[in-house]
Amino acid sequence: MSEIYKRTHMCGELRLADEGKEVILNGWVAKQRSLGSLVFVDLRDKTGITQITFNEDIPEELMEAAKSLRSEFSVGIKGIVHERSAKNDHISTGEIEVFATDMVIYSSAETPPIYIRDDDNVDESLRLKYRYLDLRKNKMQRNLLFRHKVTKCARDYFDENGFVEVETPMLIKSTPEGARDYLVPSRVKNGAFYALPQSPQMFKQLLMVAGTDRYFQIVKCFRDEDLRADRQPEFTQIDLEMSYVDQEDVIAMQEGFLKKLMKDLKGMDIETPFPRLTWTEAMERYGSDKPDTRFGIELVLLNDLVQNCDFAVFTGALENGGDVRGICVPGGAAQYSRKKIDKLTEEAKHYGAKGLVWIKKENGEYNSSVKKFFTEEQLAEIMDRLGAEDGDVAFIVSDRKKVVFDTLGWLRRKIADQMGMLDDNQFNFLWVVDFPMFEEDDEGNIKAMHHPFTQPKLDELDKLDGNILDLKADAYDIVLNGVELGGGSVRIHDKELQAKMFHVLGLSDEECREKFGFLIDAFKYGAPPHAGLAYGLDRMVMLLLGEKSIREVIAFPKNQNAECLVSEAPGLVDEKQLEELGIQVVASENE
């Protein structure tokens, strides 16, 4: 068995200034090729590639070994740094090569099932199955390093600001609130279950009651939800909570963090304080509570212009309490053909819209999908309201407010993407504040929009006895480029107010006790005012790296079926394990 070479340099480090040095490198064979009597090897580690040259001066045995090398062999190389005759600008070590004088082969390799190249766009399931090879790509190792630096930056910042990292438990009680829990059967107490935490919310509030004063934690959270879009069963939060603070204190603390993060990680100076939008303004201008402000295309209300028009869809929507709103796409008239608009209209159905009305102004003339219902003057009036100029196209949606917002909120971003208006290197942070305390679900039940511990605006408490949907909360989200980076709220610390909120939410005393009993108990013993926030770390890293999926910034992500393709989890277990847990598997359809 071979000795282990103590490397002197990493594979991305050597420069012309190192010429003549005797060096030792460890890494993988990225490429091996023979050229006449020479053998060239590209040696790779996570920092880069160095060209190794085996020439006539070396012992025959070493040359034989060099010839035996294949891609992904793990080797150590001793050699001398030489200036390269044919320089390579594409790699950082392109000015030098290392003339090998000795080598150790740590292990050989079969032909890998995927290419170890950043631009290898192989099927993702293959990448996930062979993740240990996929992670050998420079980009993936850079992503992991970047993620490490983000967490280091967070830990340094919050430590400097007096936050204490406290670990909260992973095996907790299941509360049938919010998303679906992952359950863990108890062996000691058969028939009982732990849940994995969806967030450390209640424990971090207990820590405030306990006097920890400033808590933070970078922590795994779990939600057993269907993995549409870009979600993971286990994800990571930067979670924090502070005592004796209000919303402004929390926001200022976070702006300090995000400013440092952008400086340290991206070398960018971002301005604070960040812009703020109330929830109402965000919805009305952008159709979204996480608006992307890197481009315009804001929503415009058209109700007054169309209330007496001949188009029954518009007037019908207004009669049902809905809205008519539109957006204008500068220079979009030519780009948006009938066919392209039909495609958008089809997709808009996912957001509940029954149709998309369009108006184009081209060469001073108006054209529209609803031309026959409107006079030229009416179309001009609408387009003027939308700020349209010649060459623009406008899209109008009329429906329930929620449908109008959801559709246009999606549409403006979709169009911005299609028109190349989204710049990954522009970072628009903003706060959305003054969220409604409650919302109605589809069955008309009152629900807490954030969670039932969120403090309502204390000067609006009279609304609790009136139109409670108008009641706003001390809740705030931090938004980056159309993505919710994090969110939080001031928490209720007054047990009477908390009881009232539970009452409004229709929870009986018994349900309160069952679900939140220990927090209610804790609040009996002097709860300090407190507030907090949690960031989604995976998303944060993804956005800062300009990646399109959080799977690119997680070492071993699950696929859309919540499977780990590397280890083949979940899997079958021994009957004995289930017996000890006092459970059995029920035959079911999806087995």
Next chain:
Amino acid sequence: MSEIYKRTHMCGELRLADEGKEVILNGWVAKQRSLGSLVFVDLRDKTGITQITFNEDIPEELMEAAKSLRSEFSVGIKGIVHERSAKNDHISTGEIEVFATDMVIYSSAETPPIYIRDDDNVDESLRLKYRYLDLRKNKMQRNLLFRHKVTKCARDYFDENGFVEVETPMLIKSTPEGARDYLVPSRVKNGAFYALPQSPQMFKQLLMVAGTDRYFQIVKCFRDEDLRADRQPEFTQIDLEMSYVDQEDVIAMQEGFLKKLMKDLKGMDIETPFPRLTWTEAMERYGSDKPDTRFGIELVLLNDLVQNCDFAVFTGALENGGDVRGICVPGGAAQYSRKKIDKLTEEAKHYGAKGLVWIKKENGEYNSSVKKFFTEEQLAEIMDRLGAEDGDVAFIVSDRKKVVFDTLGWLRRKIADQMGMLDDNQFNFLWVVDFPMFEEDDEGNIKAMHHPFTQPKLDELDKLDGNILDLKADAYDIVLNGVELGGGSVRIHDKELQAKMFHVLGLSDEECREKFGFLIDAFKYGAPPHAGLAYGLDRMVMLLLGEKSIREVIAFPKNQNAECLVSEAPGLVDEKQLEELGIQVVASENE
């Protein structure tokens, strides 16, 4: 609802130099008492206590509020710092008091069920049930802060040394190896289960195959074992792994960390390199693979002295391949009465010992439990071998080697404790190296002592075909004061050698594939040499703080029944949740 005071100081901060300052403090009422027309309040936060004085100069309303205060009310105080006439040396702020000028009561408190005092030795189950109050004790908040500093120190050190913190998955495949897994039923794939990781072992090895090169993580691990002794179902490891290193590299890296840790956290300069003991030496001298070297009382082999004696227990043990070993307790003859020895003998049975032989030398005479089998000369010879002087007592155990080591290993530490020889402020770090690769379990099956990925000593591989129990491994434990602080090994990176080890362990190809398939697959594609180590963070913090239980350094620990007494986990769940998971609870005895 009240405004929130922006504090100027914490409650442990004010000094005489602050006299005359207008200050704002937030905290809890630790004590309130009236004295004539004055009201005194001890205001507490996690940093300490400040005396607040309400005197005649304040508005009547404020005085009324002051009189209404009770223990654990959460309040904010504005006031002026004054020199105290009767100083209090017991607290850091004892030279001053704050004359209150205004106050806000954030929330009132019922009489707490436990006292918020470090010296409140209430029943632990009550402490765990009201953990949010228990954690309000200064000592507990100090412990949490200390733990935070330990992890910060670890993260800084490993970051500086090029380690990348990578999160490994929490929902993994169950491998019926080692301890019992916690299982998590899959909803998407009914009948299949995830396991919570007992350690990230296989994933960190995959990261080495992936080229991460230096990995670390502070990570929750899970073992569903009975909680005898001081264990927790979920515990935390500082886990790390390095590529292209041998045992010496790992050890040097850890000594650097522990030196920094002791300097930063305890202000102590500890010497490196640490002492090393081979596993064999540790067992023979201390009867333990985690020896406490803060005191002597080493084991001494007596086989040659007793091989022909008349005491059949000794000679019988030798004939059966066992040993006769003893320890000498300096000055213990007077202290260890018959009664006390009987008690030790009783406890020794837990370690398999059928009896404890004792010999005392007092006033030049020998006395012993086995006096009638030995001449005075023989007793003297034994005592001389043990290094005994007048006034000493010796204890001798004869049995199978394992029983002899276990019993005397336990006994020497027990006696050291009883004789006050254990100094919590002395920190004896040492390495135990050269562990056996294999051990026999009680049924005589060959098992890997560490785990099957551990690399055997490469120059002893011929023993694989001979007496494999003699084969040593490149495995090492770091021990502090008789506790295993961490352990690790060089890993096998050669797929042929790995296959051979599995074969020796009696694993069929199919079992290998089922249990370790993905690691075996990964090793086909160029595995670099690698090695690593993991520390038990809970134990580390406990030892550095001089605490007796890891529960003192965990915010929300489980009790001996694996229950969280705060949140009452585990608990019952809705039938609907189980239906979705495709499992049902089986009626069982322990329900």
